[in-house]
Amino acid sequence: ETGVTQSPTHLIKTRGQQVTLRCSSQSGHNTVSWYQQALGQGPQFIFQYYREEENGRGNFPPRFSGLQFPNYSSELNVNALELDDSALYLCASSPRDSLNEQFFGPGTRLTVL
């Protein structure tokens, strides 16, 4: 059984640029959630996708957007990058009948210069 995978592992961007992060959910999991984890903090919920539609959103501006594909993989897009967007971005997948059990990927470390 393949776990949650994320790409790329690390990324360096400059202010104002756009970035796309990718996530493949664990086999059999149809719900994907994205989190931002700043240094020294716990993860903060960005949004969740189920059946290719947004199913909940945290307190993040519209320049944070996402997609879920028919194979349940997902993308997180961030436009107009700011220095404070530097963080570890975590993807988690869960089966629809057990949403409280989230399995996390290793994350993408984004640095904005």
Add this chain to the structure above:
Amino acid sequence: GEDVEQSLFLSVREGDSSVINCTYTDSSSTYLYWYKQEPGAGLQLLTYIFSNMDMKQDQRLTVLLNKKDKHLSLRIADTQTGDSAIYFCAESIERGSYIPTFGRGTSLIVHP
């Protein structure tokens, strides 16, 4: 509102028990979780407890929940150096999506 508080650091000797504490504010929390994060890695779900339980044991891990005081603890018996990591407490409320709210994490350091 939702808020989860944890102490930031805990240092224990190898072989001793570790107890990591957490308090939360939302009395309507449905599930309470403990996650482990090793350096450079994502989060690993260690265990969770439903709010109508007061204790859950899983091998070396014991979770205690005091719903009246909104206090959750994780006890690790016979702590090993491999247990050194950051431990996150989280809560979620049944709103259809069970989104967890995390604390800042407790850094557990196990020394010989």
